[in-house]
Amino acid sequence: MKTLNKVLFAAITLAFFGAPETQAQQIDGKAIFEANCKACHSITEDVVGPALKDIDKRRDAKWINSFVKNSQKMVQAGDKDAVALFEKFNKVPMPSFESSLKDADIEAVVAYIKTESEAPVQAEVAAPPTTPADPKNGTGNEVKSSFSLKSLPATVFLGILIAVFLLGLVVLFLIMTFVSMLPVLGSYYNRPENAHLPMAKLVGLLRGDTKSIVGEHKDVLIEDHSYDGIHEFDNDLPPWWKYSFYATIIFGIAYMLHYHVFETGKLQDAEYQVEMEQAALLSANEVSDPNAKTDFKVLTEATALESGKTIYAQNCAACHGKAGEGTVGPNLTDEFWLHGGDVNDIFKTVKFGVTSKGMVAWDKKLSKDQILEVSSYILSLQGTKPANGKAPQGEKYEAKK
The missing domain is CATH 1.10.760.10 (Cytochrome c-like domain)
Known part of the structure; x- marks a missing residue:
């Protein structure tokens, strides 16, 4: 009778209070992982250390236990896998958990990693793209048009191709006509009364006469201008050089008027200041820019x-x-x-x-x-x-x- 009462008492205690010893002994592998491993490891991605997915399949329990407790001891002992990991991840030593984690704790972490590894990967559902009605989006940046020739209807695209082809034919015909007329134009512009005209120089250039660019060589020596066998001829400067010189004079005058007289353009220093201000604004708006300027104050509360x-x-x-x-x-x-x-x-x-x-x-x-x-x-x-x-x-x- 006493035995029966003890059994009944044990059954009632178990029913109402569960199995306290079993629950107390149950170790939360997730909590241990987050407290000790999460800073350097992820299940699916390499961080400071390697991804831990399917670690139970890639390494045996004894190796994992030894590595977690003292990885550097295994590296110094020449363990092939430990050395390979140490070299791969920039020789960053893994902290020793020999004094803080028990074998049961490590087993619980491995069990948690195994559960996470076998969990199905949830596919992210991409949100449908939206086209804002305003030409600027919410950040104030202009929205670029997505227009392309491929988006045109086939008939319109074909019409554009035909128009471009016909225009090319017209240009080719005009060029061929002009080239075929060069002899006639040459005989006309070779006349003394027409030789000074700009068109005469152009026609001559197209027919191979480069005097309008490189000038005309004169076999006239300058007296007393012979030194060490080098003779100086009385030739004009090449036209291309003179035209370039004239162009620099015109550019210099325009530059002076634009930047220094009317001040309609910004000098280099002013442009630099404007660009730096723009860069600072862009950096301030870009939260993922490591160069963005911050002005935080130390919290003391x-x-x-x-x-x-x-x-x-x-x-x-x-x-x-x-x-x-x-x-x-x-x-x-x-x-x-x-x-x-x-x-x-x-x-x-x-x-x-x-x-x-x-x-x-x-x-x-x-x-x-x-x-x-x-x-x-x-x-x-x-x-x-x-x-x-x-x-x-x-x-x-x-x-x-």
């Missing part, structure tokens, strides 16, 4: 810094240490910076990343406000001097007064 601390712990601690002491990434608590120590410099580094050095771009994962919060929190770590701080890197930053 407790709520903003607390939010930045949370974001840092979730996304940055894996590479920079929980206290900013630096692990894979540089120390964030000293006065030395690789890419500038102003809040705007840190904002851009976080937003756009530094791919060549393994720094992830967070612009697609964090909002502008979140990036500013975490940047302000990073600056609040200055001078905290955590234990095991990484050696200074970069240049010392001195705030502008």
